[in-house]
Amino acid sequence: MTRQHAPTSSGGRRAWLGLAVVLGPVLLVSMDGSVLFLAMPSITAALSPTADQALWMLDVYGFAVGSLLVAFGSVGDRYGRLRLLLIGSTLFGIGSTAAAFAPNPEVLIACRALMGVAGATLLPSALAVLSELFPDPGRRARAIGIFAAAFAAGFAVGPVVGGALLGAFWWGSVFLVNLPVIAAFLVLAPVLLREVRATRTGRVDVLSVVASAGGLLLTIHGVKHLAAAGLSVLPVVTGSLGLATLAFFVLRQRHLEHPLIDFSLFRDRTFTVAIITGLLPLAAWSATAYLSGIHLQSVLGLSVLHAALLALPGAAVLTLTCVVTPAVVDRIGKKAALVVCHFTIAGGLLLLLPTTVTGGIGWYVASTVVTGLGYGISFSVVADTAVGAVPAERAGSAGAIAETGNEIGNALGIAVLGSLATLVFRLQGPDLAPTLDETLRLPDLAATALRDAEDAFVTGLHAAVAVAAVLHAALGAVALRLLSGPTAGDPGRNHPDEPELTREQLSGRA
Template structure:
């Protein structure tokens, strides 16, 4: 009876943990629709617009490993509530920001708070669900909450902006944070690691000096193209990461336990997280432009077109543990990579005038693959370490997800752009949107230019889809042959 009560409390606690996960994911995408209104109200410069959008994810990506380890040390529930408090307070500040600079600072604080929430929630699951089967189901639900938040962010933003002012997209975080503060002390356990070794401050410094410049350089290349400062910053970040890894080999209490990578299963899962998010993030960016600029859907309609992907991803996440029990983790991950590859490669069939149902079917298929792989990756990574180190391990996996997204935007976005200009043969003086504006000014004589620009963009999207699909296919073969051991 006692274990049944504990089990019931754990599942209620999981429901509470999905609240901050949903919020963090939603705030990645909720600004997509709000940016035109914010730009009209605060008059940010083009660079400030980029920072408003990017500083949140930028700081989350750079701080995940540090915050995961810090939660292990000072208490996972404590850092969860502290991060949630910062996230809520920063959300209020963002809602009433009087200037673009103030909004950027508030979004940065939201990113710092968000970086504590993801590893804290995932590592608490390891404490609350010691049984492997229960933990796998719980992580599937956690993954579904994250996917759902990212998908419905633009839709919620569109509905709210239709009735209220732009600040409300931040204020919706406040009641959710308040509910977390009320419920967490009753249903979430506290857990911390008792360590005689001092916290690895040098490792923290080296990880930040490596990850933050590297992520910034990747985002800058994705937004503005290759430049000398971006390359220099990226190289500096890479050198700092090498020094970080060398330091981790000698540190008595390292932030990253490099011995974990001796496991083919663990290493394969980190690779799947990075490559999977690289393919999914890059294609989400390009297909969003395709739907709006090539096919003419408005932003809200394009966001709604993303719901089949979100629904299949969330459903597959919840069912991933059952699939793994049926066919084994290795076969399930191989199948998931193949399904994601089919969805990516299927985009080669899209053209300028293709019906929307083709896109919906292809992304739904890809969603099944991504849902299985993301849930199983998180489960394997958290389950591969003792519970006292699950915060650090989840920080590693979440960082690989974030870096994969950033690399997808930079690499596949750059590839698509290169193909676009190559197909233009000098006819395009700017981006697809700028070229279409130029064609509109020419009147009827600009129709050929507009069609050529749309066809060139589709060709670039095809090249990126082919590259992403091939990466997924190659990784599926590697996983099938290499991933033999068990954590």
């Protein structure tokens, strides 16, 4: 690996200042994945999107981030991580400004897509920078714990920030809040961070980038339309084409000298379970946060600020768990942490089942607190596992795999579980409009129709929650079985070329 201005100290003051600077865009990228959850009723009232447009406003950002993370992780490894961070931050600021003043749903969706592309440049390079700032495994694990806490805090406080801003300003303020952080990063990053790139890592395979992004978008497009409009030729064709494209992507990676995703990493059972752990919890979290936000506001009638404040206890638990998880993992190991993660989330999700059309606030708060423990474990363990699995020059690519799981999970949660809730509403609701919010906007809505719509929405919420809980319980059982024996990945899997001592160091016990 060729370094330009390598860090002068391992985990010294400059390294921690560099970490602080990197956390700004990390917080924004994750926060913008959830900031619209409580803002959607206000945006819906202002822009009047269709049900399909409303879902794209929410998840096109996650799809853009998730589908390009691996590609930009490789770009950063090849052409410079600091350069990519600066370009991405600039584009993120431009997209945020344009989104704040979007005149219609189409423009807002386009701006969210641009922000997603920019976000995809930031996360893998930011995580890779940590492997350079903190080459010592112990300090790197603590730094990644803080990184994961910032990433998790962004997701958790996104709805809170959105609710607080909407209590005083118009809906565009949820995007303009990004600009001061972006400006500070652009000023400080060139001073505190130093360019690092790898050599002999090959070119980025454009066809793989197109196949991964196109396959994801086509697949999810089919799923969303099947849920919203029922069985028809178009969604079946697009979904099937998307799955075929993703299969082509996977096969192509196996024949490339420098693939976007090194699937050999998945031979390690702990690494595999950890990456899946990066996807499923975000799917459950995003879907339940979005649907619960509608339940609190549109069904129970709470203000957006009140709903935001109810999310604070869970956000605090999630963030704190991210910080302390590295120390806990040193004692119990990654295997046990992964198992505890999934069973905790499953139990917390089930606490949402007692919610009704007339109550459930206490159950909602309890659910966010319990699941916050599991979510916090997942964020921290996944990031450290990915970065510790490869040599430093591949850190951007490996980190991108972990963040891809998070972002795709975030988008899939709304697209798949949100579509499941939409399907239940369409089948059991009053059949006046595709969604609850659209039904509530109908003039002269009868009381019986209103009650039927609210009942159908809560049933859809319960269906999504139950499916997510079952998936987590199943993955917890799989993790318990697969990780019961010794694996190379616990507590840290090193690259095959690295000596056994490094593997011990990665456990934090050297």
